[in-house]
Amino acid sequence: MSDLLITGVTWHDADGTPRTGDVAVREGTVTEVGRVEDTEGLTRHDADGLTLLPGFVDLHTHLRQPGREDAETVVSGSRAAAVGGYTAVLAMANTTPVTDTAEAAEHVQRLGRDCGLVDVVPVGAVTKGLEGAELAELGLMHRSRARVTVFSDDGRCVADPRVMRRALEYLRPFDGVVSQHSQDPSLAGPQACCHEGELSGRLGLPGWPPVAEASIIARDAMLARHTGGRVHVAHVSTAEGLDVVRWAKERGIRMTAEVAPHHLALGTDLLTGYDPVYKVNPPLRPTEDQEALCEGLADGTIDAVATDHAPHARHDKEHAFVDAAFGMLGLETAFSVVHDLLVTTGRMSMADLARVLSTAPAGIARLADHGRPVAPGEPANLVLVDPTAAVTVDRDASHSLSRNTPWHGRTLTGAVHTTILRGAVTAREGEPAPC
Template identity: 70%
Template structure:
C-alpha cells in the first residue's frame, strides 16, 4: 500500500511530505509521487505511533466491559499503534497458552499490536512465580511481567521475580501498594478530605515504601524494575535518587494523575475512584515536573474499562478505574505542551520511544522509531490546536467510566497508521 502524507510538521518542527510504501517510510521532503491514499496534513504534527505500557482489555472474562477488539479500536482512535495488555483477566494471563491467546486476539483485531503482559505470580496471588520463562519463549514473546491490580508485596517473591526476569531480558512492572498501609477497604487518598467524607483512605507512603524497597532489590539483583502509575511526590524523590545511583529503574505516570486531583471526590462520584487514588495538587505538580525532566520516563493510560453495574455504586463499593486510551494525547497536550513543559519531541519521547524501549517493542516490531527513511510507518497525526469537548457516549470503548466527560481538552488525533496502513482517518476508524 502507498500512502502520501502532505505537509506534516515532523515533531512540530520542519514541514515535509512523507511517502510510505509497503509499510516503510521511503521518502521525506518534497514528494511528487502519487499514492493510493493521500492525507492532507497541513497544520498537523506527525509523531511516531504511540505505545501504551498499561492497558486493561478485560478479555478473556469480562467482555461486558471491554474486548481486545473494542480496546484496540479505542487505542487506534487515541493514536496508539501498540498496547500492552495487563494480566488481570479471567483466567489470569499466567501461562504461555493464556498469553498466546491474547496475542492472537490482537492480531485478529489488526488495529494495534497487542502485546500481552504476563503475571508475575500464579493467579496474582503473590506466592508462587508464574510461567515466566514459558511466556517469554512463546510466540507471544512476553517481556513485561506484572501483577497489576495487586502488589507483589512479599520481598522474597519480588527478589526471585527480578532475578528470573533478568535472565529473560524482561522487566517487572510493579503496582506499588503496601497492603498493610493501604487496607482492603481503602478507596481514596488519605487526608483531610477523606476524613471529612468518611471514606477510608490510603496514604502516599503506602506507595513510596514499596517503590523504595523495589529499587533497592533491583540494585541488589542487577535487574530492571518498572514503577507503574506513580502518583506521589515522595515516589518521584525515590525514583530520582535511584536513577542518580545508576539503578535500572523506569517509571510511568497516567494522564489522570497529571491533571485530576483528589478534590473531585467531594461529590462522591465513583467515576473518580481509581487505584492509586487521585492525589493533592502538590503531588500533581511534582509528577508534571518529573515527566518533563525525565525522572518519569513514560505516560501510560492505565485504561480500565468497567461495566456500569460495577461502577455505579456508592463510592466505597465501586470498582477502581477510568478510561484513558482515546483521550491520553489530548490530556498530555493540554497539561504538558500548552504549558511549555514538553515540546512535541518530548511528547514522542514519553508516549512512543521510551514506552517502546521499556517494553522491548523498538526492535523487530518497529515501534517508537525516529521519523526517518527506512523506519516502519507506525505513525500518528495530531491537530495540536483543536479544542475537543469530551463526550463519553461517543467513545468506541464498551464502557463509559470516562473522567473527562464534558471537559474541554486541546489536541485531537486525526490519523493513525499501523505499518503504513491507516487505521484511523479524519479522527474516525478507517
C-alpha cells in the same frame, strides 16, 4: 496496507529539530521525507497544520478479555486505542483466567492480531493466579510466540520481597521487567479508596497514605540494585514515590516509571461529590502531588505516560464510592489531556510528548518496531495529530464498551487525526477502520 504521501506535515528529527515537508510511505515503511520526487502510486493525505509523530505505545491497558467482555473486548479496546493514536498496547494480565501461562498469552496476542488495528502485546503475570506466592511461567511466556517481556500482577502488589527478588533474578537473563503496582497492602488496607489526609477524614473515606507507595518503590529499587534486574513503577502518583524513583535513577539502578494522565490533571477536590467515576487505584492526589508529577515528567524522571485504561460495566461502577470498582477510561483521551496540560502551557514540547507517549514506552517494553523516528527505512507506525483542534469529550461517543471516563464534558486542546499501523490507516478523525 496502502502506499501514502503525507503532504505539508511537520515532524521532528531524532534530535528534536522540527521539519516540514512531505513523507512517503511504501509497503509499511517510511521511504522519503522532505521533498518526495516520485509520487506514483501514492495515496495523497493533505496534512497542512498537522504534526506527524511515532505511533503511541501504552504500557498499561486493561482489555478485560477473557472474562469480562461486558466491560471491554480486545476488539473494542483496539478501536479505542487506534482512535487515541496508539499503534501498540500492553494488555494487563488480570483477566479471567489470568495471563499466567504461555497459552493464555498467545491467546490474547491472537485476539489482537485477528483484529489488526493495534499491536496487542500481552503482559504476563508475575505470580500464578496473581496470588503473590509462586512465580508464573515467566520463561515459557517469554519463549512462546507471544514473546512476553513485561510482567505484572497489576491491581495487586508483589508484596513478598522474596518473590519479587526471585522474579527479578529469573527475568534478568532475557531482560524482562516487572511492572509493579507499588502499594504496600499492609499500609493501604483493604478498604482504602481515597488519598489519606484532611479530605478523607472529612468525607469519611478510608485513607491511602503516600508511604504505601514510596516504601514499595524503595524496596524494589534496592532489590533491583541487588539483582541487576529491571523494575518499572506503574502509575506513580505521589511526590514521595517520585523522590524515590529520582534517587534510584541517580544511582544507576535499573528503574523506570510511568504516570497516568488522570494523576497529572485530576485532584482530590473532585471527590467531594462522591462520584465513583473518580475512584481509581492508586487514588487521585492533592495539587502538590500533581505538580510534582508534571515536573517529574517534564524533566525525565518519569519516563512515560501510560493510560491505565480500566473500563468497567455500569453495574460495577454505579455504587457507593467505597463499593465501586476502581478505574477510568484513558485510551481515547490521553494525548489530548497531556497535550492540553503540558504542551499548550509550554512545559513540554511536541518532541517531548513523542518521547513520553511513544519512544520511551516502546523502549521499556522492547518493541523494536514502535517508537521509531520519522525517517527513511523506519516502520510506518505513525500518528497525525492536530495541535490546535479543540475536543469536547463525550462519553457516549467512546469506542470502548464502557463509559467511565472522567473527562466527560471537558474541552481539551489537541486531537488525534489519523493513526497508521505498518502503512495502513487504522483510524481517522475519530473513527476506527473496520476490524
